Amino acid sequence: MSVGGVGALPRRRPSRTKGKGQGRVVPGFRLSLGLTLLYAALIICLPLATLIVVGARLGPADYWAVVSSPRAVASYRVTLGAAALATLFNTLYGFALAWVLVRHDFPGRRVLDAIVDLPFALPTAVAGVALTAIFAKNGWFGEPLAALGIKVAYTPIGIALAMAFTSLPFIVRTLQPVMEELDGEIEEAARTLGAGNVTIFFRVVLPILVPALLAGVSLAFARCLGEFGAVIFIAGNQPYNTEITALLAFIRIEEYDYPAAAAIATVMLATAFVLLVVTNALQAYARRHELAP
Amino acid sequence: MSAASHLSRGAPRSGWSRFLLIGLVLLATAFVIGAPVAAVFVQALSQGLGFALQSLADPDTRAAIWLSVIVAVVVVPINTVFGIAAAWAIAKFRFPGRKLLLAIVELPFSVSPIVAGISYLFVYGGQGLFGPFLEAHDLKIMFALPGIILATTFVTAPFVARELLPLMQLQGNGDEEVAATLGAHGWQTFFRVTLPNIRWGLLYGVVLCNARVLGEFGAVSIVSGNIRGETNTLPLHVELLYHDYNAAGAFAAAAVLTLVALVTLFVKTILERVTGSA
Numbered sequence: 354m355s356v357g358g359v360g361a362l363p364r365r366r367p368s369r370t371k372g373k374g375q376g377r378v379v380p381g382f383r384l385s386l387g388l389t390l391l392y393a394a395l396i397i398c399l400p401l402a403t404l405i406v407v408g409a410r411l412g413p414a415d416y417w418a419v420v421s422s423p424r425a426v427a428s429y430r431v432t433l434g435a436a437a438l439a440t441l442f443n444t445l446y447g448f449a450l451a452w453v454l455v456r457h458d459f460p461g462r463r464v465l466d467a468i469v470d471l472p473f474a475l476p477t478a479v480a481g482v483a484l485t486a487i488f489a490k491n492g493w494f495g496e497p498l499a500a501l502g503i504k505v506a507y508t509p510i511g512i513a514l515a516m517a518f519t520s521l522p523f524i525v526r527t528l529q530p531v532m533e534e535l536d537g538e539i540e541e542a543a544r545t546l547g548a549g550n551v552t553i554f555f556r557v558v559l560p561i562l563v564p565a566l567l568a569g570v571s572l573a574f575a576r577c578l579g580e581f582g583a584v585i586f587i588a589g590n591q592p593y594n595t596e597i598t599a600l601l602a603f604i605r606i607e608e609y610d611y612p613a614a615a616a617i618a619t620v621m622l623a624t625a626f627v628l629l630v631v632t633n634a635l636q637a638y639a640r641r642h643e644l645a646p
Numbered sequence: 647m648s649a650a651s652h653l654s655r656g657a658p659r660s661g662w663s664r665f666l667l668i669g670l671v672l673l674a675t676a677f678v679i680g681a682p683v684a685a686v687f688v689q690a691l692s693q694g695l696g697f698a699l700q701s702l703a704d705p706d707t708r709a710a711i712w713l714s715v716i717v718a719v720v721v722v723p724i725n726t727v728f729g730i731a732a733a734w735a736i737a738k739f740r741f742p743g744r745k746l747l748l749a750i751v752e753l754p755f756s757v758s759p760i761v762a763g764i765s766y767l768f769v770y771g772g773q774g775l776f777g778p779f780l781e782a783h784d785l786k787i788m789f790a791l792p793g794i795i796l797a798t799t800f801v802t803a804p805f806v807a808r809e810l811l812p813l814m815q816l817q818g819n820g821d822e823e824v825a826a827t828l829g830a831h832g833w834q835t836f837f838r839v840t841l842p843n844i845r846w847g848l849l850y851g852v853v854l855c856n857a858r859v860l861g862e863f864g865a866v867s868i869v870s871g872n873i874r875g876e877t878n879t880l881p882l883h884v885e886l887l888y889h890d891y892n893a894a895g896a897f898a899a900a901a902v903l904t905l906v907a908l909v910t911l912f913v914k915t916i917l918e919r920v921t922g923s924a
Contacts (some may be wrong), residue, residue, distance in 0.1 A: 449671050457668055474907035475683075476863060478863040575756045602760050629757060
C-alpha cells in the first residue's frame with residue numbers, strides 16, 4: 354500500500370473548475386464530490402465533532418482535572434515512551450529494510466516485500482495474542498530472555514514491541530518510493546570527488562531521504578500512540594506502570610464515566626491532529642525538494 | 647525497474663557488507679514478523695488439528711465468524727464506492743478545499759480506533775446526540791450490528807481511496823477526455839475507460855479494506871457491547887476465548903484471521919506481478 358505516495362508521483366493537470374461545473378470535459382464532478390462530501394460529513398466529521406463538543410461541555414476546570422490526573426499523566430508517559438522506543442527501533446530497522454528491498458536483489462526479495470505489509474493485513478488483536486505467546490515467560494523468545502533477566506511481556510518493552518510491529522509498514526512504504534527515485538549518479542559523482550562510503554551515506558544519501566523518513570516516522574509515531582488491540586494483550590495493564598492512554602479511555606467508558614472518557618479521547622484526538630499537520634508539512638517539503646521528476 | 651539496474655546502481659559494494667546487511671534484515675524480519683505468524687499456527691494446533699476444527703465449530707465461534715462476514719459484506723462495498731468517488735473527485739478535478747478534503751479522507755488513519763469508537767458512542771449511544779430520537783423510535787444502533795458497521799466503516803474509510811489516488815493522478819485525465827470527445831456518456835466513460843485502467847489497484851484496495859474490516863478490534867470493542875454469540879466479531883471472540891484461558895480455541899480463531907491476512911498479501915503479490923510494478 355502506498356502511504357504518502359500521492360505527491361511522489363508525476364502529476365498531470367487535472368480539470369479546472371470553471372463557473373458552476375461548466376466547461377469541464379471529464380464527467381462526474383458533482384456526483385463524486387457530492388458523495389465524498391456526504392460521506393466525509395456523516396461518517397468522519399460528525400462523530401469527531403460530537404466528541405469535541407462533549408469534551409468541551411465538561412468546562413475548563415473539570416476537563417483539566419481529568420486530563421491532568423496522576424493516572425492520566427502516567428498513561429501519557431507510558432504511551433509516549435513506548436511509542437518513542439518503537440519508532441526509534443522502526444526507524445533503524447525500517448530504513449535498512451527499505452534500503453535492502455530497493456538496492457539489492459536476492460532470493461526471496463519479493464516475499465520480503467510482500468510480508469512488509471503483514472502488520473497492515475493482520476488483525477491487531479491477533480498480533481497481540483501472538484506476541485504475548487512468544488514473549489511470555491515460557492514462550493519461544495520469552496524463556497531465553499528471562500534466563501538473561503530480561504522481561505518483555507507485561508512491561509513497557511512489551512508495549513513498545515507491539516507498537517513497533519503494527520507501525521513498521523508506515524516507515525518502509527514511505528521511504529521506498531523516494532529511495533527508488535534516488536539513482537546512483539549522485540553517489541558516483543561524490544565517489545569521483547573522493548568521498549568514502551560513510552561520507553556518501555551521511556552527506557549525500559541521508560539528506561535527500563530525511564524528509565520522507567521524517568514523514569514516515571511521524572505517521573508511524575501517530576499510529577503507535579493510538580494502538581490498542583496489539584498492546585492490551587502484552588501490556589499487563591497496571592495503572593501508572595503499563596497502562597496506555599487508549600486503555601484508560603476504554604476503562605472510563607466501561608465505568609460509564611463518559612465525560613472523563615471524552616476528555617481523554619480529545620487529548621488523543623488533538624495529538625493525532627498535531628501529528629497529521631506535521632506529517633503533511635513534511636510531505637509537502639519532501640515534494641518540493643523532490644529529485645528528478 | 648529491472649533487478650539488474652538495481653544492482654548496477656551505486657557503489658560496487660564489497661561482498662561481505664552486502665550479505666551482512668541482507669542477512670541482518672532477513673533475520674530481524676523472521677523474528678519480528680515471521681515468528682508471530684508461526685506462533686499463531688503452532689498454538690492453534692497445539693492440541694491437534696481435530697481440537698482446532700472442533701473449537702471453530704463451536705456455536706459462539708461460528709456466530710462470531712458469521713457476524714464478521716456480515717460486517718464485511720456491508721462495509722467493504724460502502725467504502726469501495728466512497729473510495730472511488732473520493733479518488734475521482736480529488737484526482738481528476740481542482741476545486742477550493744481539495745487539500746482539506748484529502749486530509750479529512752485520510753484522517754481515520756491517524757485517529758485511534760478507541761477514539762473512533764468513543765466518538766460514535768456519543769453520536770448514537772443512549773446519552774448521545776441522537777440517543778433520545780433513537781430511543782423514541784425504538785432503534786438500536788449502539789451495542790448492536792449497526793454500531794459495529796458504522797465504527798468499522800470509519801476506521802477502514804481511507805483504504806480504497808489511498809490505493810486509487812496515486813494511480814488516478816499518475817494516469818491523468820487524457821483517456822477520459824478522449825472518451826468524452828468521442829461522445830461517451832459519464833457512466834460509459836467510467837465503466838469502459840477508467841475502471842479497466844484502475845482495476846488492479848482497486849482490487850488490492852478492496853482486498854486490504856476487507857482484511858482490515860474483518861480484523862477491526864479497538865473501535866468495535868467500544869461499540870459492540872460484547873454479547874457472546876450475538877455482537878462478538880471474530881477478533882473480539884479471540885480476546886474472549888483468550889481471557890477464558892482457552893488458548894488453543896483463541897489461536898484457532900486467530901489462525902482463521904491470519905489466513906485471511908496471508909491470502910491478502912498473496913493477492914497483492916499476484917496483482918503487482920500482473921501490473922509489473924513490483
